[in-house]
Amino acid sequence: MTADKPVPRGERGRRRPFSVEGRLAEHVDRLAExxxxxxxxxxxxxxxxxxxxxxxxxxVLTYMSRVELEVERNVLELNLLLPDPPPVDQHFxxxxxxxxxxxxxxxxxxxxxxxxxxxxxxNLDKIAFNFKxxxxxxxxxxxxxxxxxxxYLTGVAxxxxxxxxxxxxxxxxxxxxxxxxxxxxxxxxxxxxxxxxAYYKIAAQGLWSELVPWQxxxxxxLRRYTFEPVGAYxxxxxxxxxxxxxxxxxxxxxxxxxxxxxxxxxxxxxLELLYAHREGLxxxxxxxDSLHRAARLADRRRRK
Ligand SMILES: [Fe+2]
Ligand SMILES: [Fe+2]
Numbered sequence: 001m002t003a004d005k006p007v008p009r010g011e012r013g014r015r016r017p018f019s020v021e022g023r024l025a026e027h028v029d030r031l032a033e034x035x036x037x038x039x040x041x042x043x044x045x046x047x048x049x050x051x052x053x054x055x056x057x058x059x060v061l062t063y064m065s066r067v068e069l070e071v072e073r074n075v076l077e078l079n080l081l082l083p084d085p086p087p088v089d090q091h092f093x094x095x096x097x098x099x100x101x102x103x104x105x106x107x108x109x110x111x112x113x114x115x116x117x118x119x120x121x122x123n124l125d126k127i128a129f130n131f132k133x134x135x136x137x138x139x140x141x142x143x144x145x146x147x148x149x150x151x152y153l154t155g156v157a158x159x160x161x162x163x164x165x166x167x168x169x170x171x172x173x174x175x176x177x178x179x180x181x182x183x184x185x186x187x188x189x190x191x192x193x194x195x196x197x198a199y200y201k202i203a204a205q206g207l208w209s210e211l212v213p214w215q216x217x218x219x220x221x222l223r224r225y226t227f228e229p230v231g232a233y234x235x236x237x238x239x240x241x242x243x244x245x246x247x248x249x250x251x252x253x254x255x256x257x258x259x260x261x262x263x264x265x266x267x268x269x270x271l272e273l274l275y276a277h278r279e280g281l282x283x284x285x286x287x288x289d290s291l292h293r294a295a296r297l298a299d300r301r302r303r304k
Contacts, residue, residue, distance in 0.1 A: 163190060
């Protein structure tokens with residue numbers, strides 16, 4: 001009988017079904033309560049063979065710590081991109097998601113430095129021009145909804161990539177005999193990622209059902225042209241992401257099965273949501289193309 005509940009309206013009259021709003025609010029409260037930011041000093045950084053750990057997983061730690069720390073800039077971008085966000089989104093990304101992710105970055109950064117690697121160099125404040133353009137356009141409510149949809153979809157794909165990466169990293173560290181760091185750093189971090197994934201998923205499903213056809217078309221089109229692996233904004237970073245996939249065993253020479261599976265897992269949600277009308281598609285082609293490009297760039301860089 002939830003239909004009897006009033007439908008809240010945003011300042012510009014945007015509708016959001018109460019059930020979605022309510023579910024998101026409950027979800028955020030639960031995340032805040034059950035998953036406080038992990039204290040950096042709570043971890044056991046004891047390593048059996050730090051040099052070997054750095055050799056095997058250095059590129060992964062460097063990449064992931066940067067991406068996690070760059071959430072600070074992501075929030076600045078969101079403030080530009082979504083001038084009038086639903087309060088629950090703002091509460092989620094500013095009060096819950098941001099501190100959790102920053103701590104993931106700090107833990108990984110401390111670990112990599114103790115393993116003899118350089119300190120992380122995140123870009124915390126330089127915002128790309130296209131965000132400013134989209135932010136200006138976002139003053140039109142209908143466009144802001146498109147930006148918001150892209151934000152949720154990016155969130156789903158990003159968090160899914162993180163879950164898969166941390167699963168692989170956790171297993172890889174255990175295989176190396178690095179039990180302390182696997183169980184006190186990577187395991188607690190990966191426990192927090194599914195909650196983020198769930199938030200974006202619920203939000204995306206809710207908003208998609210409200211968009212009109214031209215907005216859906218614009219979302220599909222922009223997604224196709226702007227999809228990028230998490231944290232890969234420059235050609236160099238695309239290649240570094242390719243390295244991450246190599247070090248996590250997602251890409252191995254002559255075997256593309258794992259890469260395809262990875263792409264499918266990352267793209268599954270938006271495939272089902274955005275392309276429900278096109279059966280038979282396994283993965284949005286732009287997802288798989290982007291991962292292949294990252295792998296190619298990493299390969300080219302290695303040969304130089
Ligand atoms: Fe994270
Ligand atoms: Fe996350």
